Amino acid sequence: MSGAAAPAQQMTGSNRYMLLILLVPGLLALMTTFLLPMVWLARASFSTSSMSAFGGGVTLEHYHAALTDPFYWKVAMNTLSLGVTVSFFAVILSYPIALFLTRSTSRWRGVLTALAVAPLLTSAVVRTYGWMVILGDRGVINSTLQSLSLTTDPVRLSNNTFGATVALVEILMPYAILAMLAGFGRLNPQLEEAASMLGASKLRVFWRIILPLSLPGILTGALLVFVLAISAFVTPRLMGGGRVFVLGTEVFQEATVTLNWPLAAALSVVLLALFSSVIVIYQRALRRLEA
Amino acid sequence: MSEHHVVVENLVKTYPGAATPSVDHVSFALPKGEMLALLGPSGCGKTTILRMIAGLIEPTSGAIQLNGREISQTPVHKRNMGMVFQAYALFPHMTVAGNVAFGLEMRGVPNSERGPKVQRALDMVKLGHLGDRRVTQLSGGQQQRCAIARSLVIEPELLLLDEPLSNLDAKLRDEMRDEIREIQSRTGVTAIFVTHDQDEALSMADRLAVMSAGRIEQIGTPREIFDAPANEFVAGFIGAGNFLSGRVTAPGQAEIEGLGPLRFAAPASVGSRVQLMVRPHRFKLAAPGPNAFTGQVESLVYRGQILTLAITVGGRRLTADLHTHAGTLPAKGDTVTLAVAPGDVTFLSEAAA
Ligand SMILES: Nc1ncnc2c1ncn2[C@@H]1O[C@H](COP(=O)(O)OP(=O)(O)OP(=O)(O)O)[C@@H](O)[C@H]1O
Numbered sequence: 356m357s358g359a360a361a362p363a364q365q366m367t368g369s370n371r372y373m374l375l376i377l378l379v380p381g382l383l384a385l386m387t388t389f390l391l392p393m394v395w396l397a398r399a400s401f402s403t404s405s406m407s408a409f410g411g412g413v414t415l416e417h418y419h420a421a422l423t424d425p426f427y428w429k430v431a432m433n434t435l436s437l438g439v440t441v442s443f444f445a446v447i448l449s450y451p452i453a454l455f456l457t458r459s460t461s462r463w464r465g466v467l468t469a470l471a472v473a474p475l476l477t478s479a480v481v482r483t484y485g486w487m488v489i490l491g492d493r494g495v496i497n498s499t500l501q502s503l504s505l506t507t508d509p510v511r512l513s514n515n516t517f518g519a520t521v522a523l524v525e526i527l528m529p530y531a532i533l534a535m536l537a538g539f540g541r542l543n544p545q546l547e548e549a550a551s552m553l554g555a556s557k558l559r560v561f562w563r564i565i566l567p568l569s570l571p572g573i574l575t576g577a578l579l580v581f582v583l584a585i586s587a588f589v590t591p592r593l594m595g596g597g598r599v600f601v602l603g604t605e606v607f608q609e610a611t612v613t614l615n616w617p618l619a620a621a622l623s624v625v626l627l628a629l630f631s632s633v634i635v636i637y638q639r640a641l642r643r644l645e646a
Numbered sequence: 647m648s649e650h651h652v653v654v655e656n657l658v659k660t661y662p663g664a665a666t667p668s669v670d671h672v673s674f675a676l677p678k679g680e681m682l683a684l685l686g687p688s689g690c691g692k693t694t695i696l697r698m699i700a701g702l703i704e705p706t707s708g709a710i711q712l713n714g715r716e717i718s719q720t721p722v723h724k725r726n727m728g729m730v731f732q733a734y735a736l737f738p739h740m741t742v743a744g745n746v747a748f749g750l751e752m753r754g755v756p757n758s759e760r761g762p763k764v765q766r767a768l769d770m771v772k773l774g775h776l777g778d779r780r781v782t783q784l785s786g787g788q789q790q791r792c793a794i795a796r797s798l799v800i801e802p803e804l805l806l807l808d809e810p811l812s813n814l815d816a817k818l819r820d821e822m823r824d825e826i827r828e829i830q831s832r833t834g835v836t837a838i839f840v841t842h843d844q845d846e847a848l849s850m851a852d853r854l855a856v857m858s859a860g861r862i863e864q865i866g867t868p869r870e871i872f873d874a875p876a877n878e879f880v881a882g883f884i885g886a887g888n889f890l891s892g893r894v895t896a897p898g899q900a901e902i903e904g905l906g907p908l909r910f911a912a913p914a915s916v917g918s919r920v921q922l923m924v925r926p927h928r929f930k931l932a933a934p935g936p937n938a939f940t941g942q943v944e945s946l947v948y949r950g951q952i953l954t955l956a957i958t959v960g961g962r963r964l965t966a967d968l969h970t971h972a973g974t975l976p977a978k979g980d981t982v983t984l985a986v987a988p989g990d991v992t993f994l995s996e997a998a999a
């Protein structure tokens with residue numbers, strides 16, 4: 356804290372004034388698009404009136420409902436397990452790609468990097484539909500299996516957690532790759548050379564040098580995917596076919612179908628709390644790693 | 647086959663896509679315990695040679711032998727060589743002691759023996775008290791020392807150093823120069839180091855190889871290289887020199903264009919053209935006479951013990967380094983005479999006229 360304050364104290368008065376002016380547009384934008392909705396959300400979660408956030412009295416009943424109903428606990432557990440599974444597989448699959456892109460000296464490296472993150476150019480909705488075409492009961496895989504007479508009934512690949520997981524992993528991989536590329540700054544081919552000169556085989560160079568040095572990138576990628584996965588709504592909804600219950604889909608359900616806005620708000624606040632605690636714990640761990 | 651510890655034979659490296667080889671038929675042999683400096687201008691292939699010996703890149707052709715055994719096919723991690731990289735390449739996620747212990751760990755040295763060995767290596771480079779530090783918290787010189795300890799603790803067959811001092815400031819560089827030399831002679835490890843600093847090469851190496859464009863121009867002791875350079879490139883790269891070319895008019899005497907006769911102590915046939923050189927410190931102030939050139943002092947640089955002056959004679963410049971204790975010193979514009987003994991004239995080459 357004191358370290359951050361020191362340079363500010365050295366600033367002259369007019370400098371500080373300038374800084375304030377420069378910050379105003381950003382702060383205003385944040386206020387209106389982030390802070391105000393948050394306040395509104397928090398207030399709505401305590402509201403007794405089901406449709407207006409600031410009308411009605413204050414009650415804890417929605418939190419009571421959200422936190423005591425075993426259904427919501429199950430939903431929370433579903434969400435967490437989906438988040439963990441998706442980040443696990445997205446990281447496992449993205450790591451070799453990111454590692455290859457970082458270490459490659461080919462002149463195609465730039466093109467390959469662009470290709471790896473190109474899926475971000477299409478919306479998650481479009482890509483989810485793509486997965487429905489592949490994994491659906493009459494989708495590519497099932498019709499192939501059936502035309503080869505390997506199965507008679509379609510294999511359940513979508514409208515369940517499996518389908519949602521597969522689609523989310525693929526949709527979120529580019530984020531993981533980008534986060535890893537940004538977090539691999541400490542990788543350095545010369546360190547690998549130094550290790551092998553000291554007698555480390557390729558495998559040991561990987562375990563003792565490459566993996567520890569790329570760990571911050573891996574953890575950042577995992578965190579990003581986790582946060583995006585537990586807040587995802589479109590993909591679990593479409594790929595889950597209404598059978599996958601996660602916090603994102605439930606908030607949507609309460610807000611637009613049941614029209615219970617306070618409960619939706621309370622669920623959102625719970626989701627937010629979940630996010631923030633994960634991020635805080637994570638950043639602690641990351642900082643310790645990089646120290 | 648020989649008592650040479652390291653033998654490099656006809657080593658060639660042509661990088662993919664390159665028109666000319668970066669290392670071109672390089673050969674040398676090193677007895678055990680010797681320190682060889684590879685010296686040459688930037689891009690002449692010094693690092694490439696070192697990396698081929700280390701096994702980090704594959705030679706296009708040629709042989710590398712260690713203890714009489716061909717090692718071209720031995721993978722890097724089995725060559726048992728120590729390397730000190732220019733940027734040190736210390737592992738940032740390990741402590742100082744962790745870095746030094748790494749090589750021992752890879753060799754399966756049991757934990758109980760590792761500790762004392764690491765401590766001894768750190769003590770040797772005066773880092774004994776900093777073992778628990780993170781390497782990112784070390785100064786440049788300390789990182790350098792840590793890298794040396796890390797490469798020596800594994801008791802390597804050969805120590806390779808790639809411009810180990812180039813990242814240090816001038817004062818620290820002098821200190822580390824002595825220190826590396828001291829450690830090397832104490833441990834008796836055979837070493838090859840790369841540099842493009844002639845002072846470093848002259849003061850640290852038992853022998854030096856002067857390179858240019860992928861080839862070794864001359865290999866010899868510092869003294870041989872300095873006093874008897876094989877050609878103009880070596881003479882010009884190591885130390886300053888006044889290059890004089892002329893025609894041999896009588897045995898041991900040449901007529902230098904614009905200067906007149908100069909006697910030298912080397913056999914050269916009468917009528918041929920010779921390339922001669924006089925090192926600036928070989929000139930002395932003298933009275934006009936044979937082997938002396940008189941001219942006006944054009945510039946003076948006082949360097950404490952040495953006074954470097956340039957005179958113009960017959961339209962050309964001659965530079966001389968004079969000891970400042972030699973009586974009254976000339977001033978700018980003075981007319982002085984510089985003389986050189988025939989034995990102090992370096993003979994470089996001879997060509998038929
Ligand atoms: N990986 C590579 N691919 C292609 N050419 C290379 C490569 N590495 C080096 N070269 C070329 O080989 C030549 C020798 O390079 P090297 O690094 O051995 O020079 P050096 O003597 O160590 O120079 P410096 O003193 O600048 O370090 C240079 O012309 C360089 O451009």
Ligand SMILES: [Mg+2]
Binds near residue numbers: 692
């Ligand atoms: Mg080099």
